[in-house]
Amino acid sequence: MLSNRRRFLAAAAGLAAAGPLAATAAPRPVRLVVPYPAGGVVDVAARIVADEIGARTGQRFVVDNRAGANGKLGAQAVRSAAPDGQTVLVGSLFLVLNPLIDPQAGFASTDFEPLAAIGAPPNLIVVPASSPLRSVADLVAQARRQPGKLNTPNPGIGSSNHLGLELFTQAAGLDVLQVPYKGQPPFVVDLVNGELHFAFMTAALALQQIGAGALRPLAVVSQQRLGALPGVPTLAEAGYAEAVVLPWNGWFLPAGAPRARGAQLAAEVETALRSAEVRRRFEAIGAEVPTAPREFPDFVAAEAQRWKRLLAEGRIRVETA
Template structure:
């Protein structure tokens, strides 16, 4: 009898459907690799609530900030591949390996699950900046080299990279000032200590609505519905500068395919949920459904694009 029981347990353990049927049976940790206050954190908390409701288990956000997101990403890459430790992934995972040879984790140890949202990136300036348009900003920066400080969430952050892309396209001259996150960078933009930032729209939208900063352009193919009066970069005369920030979930490599699929399918349901779409709109974001395969292709595309910008600008964290 005991031999029969042992055989049954062995078969059950090897059955490919068991993990998906019982998963999740306890709370899931969602690691947000940046501090509270920025767009990545906001996205993580919005999706965690919705995922928890649909999976029947709490999805708990844990902020593990530092090293431009590498600390949080490394934590997940080294976690048990059981579906209970996930990463709020973004463009950063495509860019980090291009910035340093001393990355604390193997990028191949993270696999895409699915994408769920996107936000526009905008060019914002402080109210004490004389320029009222993109062309005026470019002209002023060229006439006054070294006078305009460009804030970012850190060296090699997407804010920084968009700024470098903009300068290479236009010949504008900004002095890069890296911060430890988008939130403190935006605060100094308000005070005028820095004059320029290329930011995720949710980071600066409340300040723009209150008239505390000016938005000069949006790095999207079309105008953003949240700021319909703000022109695109193309409309402002800057070509080939479309940069949308996207967000999704990633899991440790080795996670069972059926668990990844369950997470993917759940996340795609969330991305099309009317209440979730409304919550995103309130923050200046939009739903962006994409499968695990879609996310993999996008990461490869982003890696090639930003690799060229990084090489041109000679950006390195080593």
């Protein structure tokens, strides 16, 4: 009897001690897999949203940068993770394009559930400040006069820069020389120095160079003008709406994750994007805040169909060898 009573009291004391700890325990951290290098625009945008969610809800995020292989490493890491809602992929165009162009992609777009868009900076068409070109019309005219003579960087097969360039040159009937680079930062110096004649370049990198007087913007590759450059027309305004390729980023869970968890995370992203602080930080990197972030699943499905059609029509060169 005495022994049983002692065990009961010990257990009760243990429960009393554990109660407050359980009530105040922090939620399990969410692993946020970013398939790009730390400090890049996608990484920064993802951290801005995660910071806001964490500040409001107490949710902790651990950013796991899995850069390389055009997004493949990050996607495969999330595909193989437990679908418990604690591992999130920051996905972009590669997620729908890679399975269409790379037999060794190692994943399908259906392996992931899109939650919400987080936005991205648009690309700009820029030229060196020393260039005589002042408009898209000037660029098209010179390229037509000198077929195969104008150099432009290709920072990666399947990137929004590459795809936009392909659609633009086809729409305008241009023959230009694409120079391969491993990402965008490596070509900045060559562009500023005039070794490259023009480039499709993310606003996140271009704005600083434009502000320094090193580059001149010809167009915003979007359907709407950029707040930081209100006097620069869009590519659609220049007459090439069909060539607009918008970079996009969003949060994904592995397929099979609890629907309630997905809805919760999507709602948290949407709320975060309404924050004045998030909008201020996005503006600083030239990123556009999506107007309807929770329509992301429909957007991703439409993107998959768009690129499947364009590839079938042979309008995109995607040599991956």
